[in-house]
Amino acid sequence: MATNILKPQTQAIPITPPPEVSAEAPTVSFLSSTSTTASVDLDAKAPFHAIQSLFDHLNAHPEDISKLNATYPRRGVIKTAALHKTESDHRPLTNPTQYVPTILSSVSILAGVDLSTAHSSYNMNYRLCDYNPYTAAPESSNGCGEHTDYGTFSIIFQDGTSGLEIEETPGVWVPVPGDAIVVLAGWCAVILSGGRVAAARHRVRRTPGVRRLSAVLFVAPDLEVKLKPLGESQPAKAFSETIMNGELDVETFKDVMGKRWRYREGNEEIENGKSLSQDNEIENMVWG
Numbered sequence: 001m002a003t004n005i006l007k008p009q010t011q012a013i014p015i016t017p018p019p020e021v022s023a024e025a026p027t028v029s030f031l032s033s034t035s036t037t038a039s040v041d042l043d044a045k046a047p048f049h050a051i052q053s054l055f056d057h058l059n060a061h062p063e064d065i066s067k068l069n070a071t072y073p074r075r076g077v078i079k080t081a082a083l084h085k086t087e088s089d090h091r092p093l094t095n096p097t098q099y100v101p102t103i104l105s106s107v108s109i110l111a112g113v114d115l116s117t118a119h120s121s122y123n124m125n126y127r128l129c130d131y132n133p134y135t136a137a138p139e140s141s142n143g144c145g146e147h148t149d150y151g152t153f154s155i156i157f158q159d160g161t162s163g164l165e166i167e168e169t170p171g172v173w174v175p176v177p178g179d180a181i182v183v184l185a186g187w188c189a190v191i192l193s194g195g196r197v198a199a200a201r202h203r204v205r206r207t208p209g210v211r212r213l214s215a216v217l218f219v220a221p222d223l224e225v226k227l228k229p230l231g232e233s234q235p236a237k238a239f240s241e242t243i244m245n246g247e248l249d250v251e252t253f254k255d256v257m258g259k260r261w262r263y264r265e266g267n268e269e270i271e272n273g274k275s276l277s278q279d280n281e282i283e284n285m286v287w288g
């Protein structure tokens with residue numbers, strides 16, 4: 001599964017070890033040196049049979065989709081955060097608290113700072129995705145446009161169907177095997193690590209006629225955490241004053257990212273009519 005495995009550099013920083021858990025700790029294998037991308041061998045699986053039934057029900061009963069709070073009409077992709085929504089929560093994963101700390105500890109080593117203190121409340125969202133040929137425009141090869149995720153990292157469970165691609169270097173897209181469980185670093189990791197971790201740009205290509213299901217667990221710092229480089233050392237990159245002054249908290253950042261995402265997917269108008277891409281706006285906010 002992991003082709004180009006890079007071992008994270010071991011640094012002399014105190015990283016909180018993940019708590020002892022009964023399940024075997026997953027192995028985290030880093031796949032990319034330029035963006036922080038890893039594959040993990042988790043026992044946890046997303047129950048794609050149940051997820052497919054849920055989406056089949058929604059496709060047959062479009063009126064129920066409105067209950068789920070988020071639809072993506074332009075590309076015919078239905079996505080929703082189901083972690084706290086009882087009507088759509090199939091309790092699909094084994095308890096994420098068993099493996100999230102291990103992954104956080106691996107990302108901490110790459111980041112050169114202990115990220116665990118900023119992640120005490122398990123601020124997570126779970127999104128189910130159905131890239132469905134019957135609802136998407138038949139000629140479209142775009143399942144999910146290129147973007148970076150907002151949180152510390154996202155764990156992507158796939159149903160075995162390929163389509164997910166990572167931008168290895170600008171403009172060079174590398175397909176991820178459809179059966180890999182992938183961890184991608186997001187913007188909060190970039191900021192907290194002082195720029196030592198890069199966010200992984202990714203996208204999903206559709207094969208017309210082929211259905212693909214995925215389940216994504218977004219792991220982010222606690223909502224009240226101020227997003228600025230942690231630790232004493234000089235940031236590896238220069239950040240905006242907003243970031244260095246600790247003026248941006250996770251909740252606000254998540255809101256901005258969410259608005260951009262809904263705009264990109266066709267669900268929300270941006271008030272001032274500007275059409276900056278999600279990445280441009282975030283880069284301006286983070287780097288100044």
Ligand SMILES: O=C(O)CCC(=O)C(=O)O
Pocket residue numbers: 127129144149156158164202204214215216
């Ligand atoms: O469907 C996938 O594999 C990825 C989806 C994704 O990147 C996202 O929802 O942020």
Ligand SMILES: [Fe+2]
Pocket residue numbers: 147148149154202
């Ligand atoms: Fe994503």
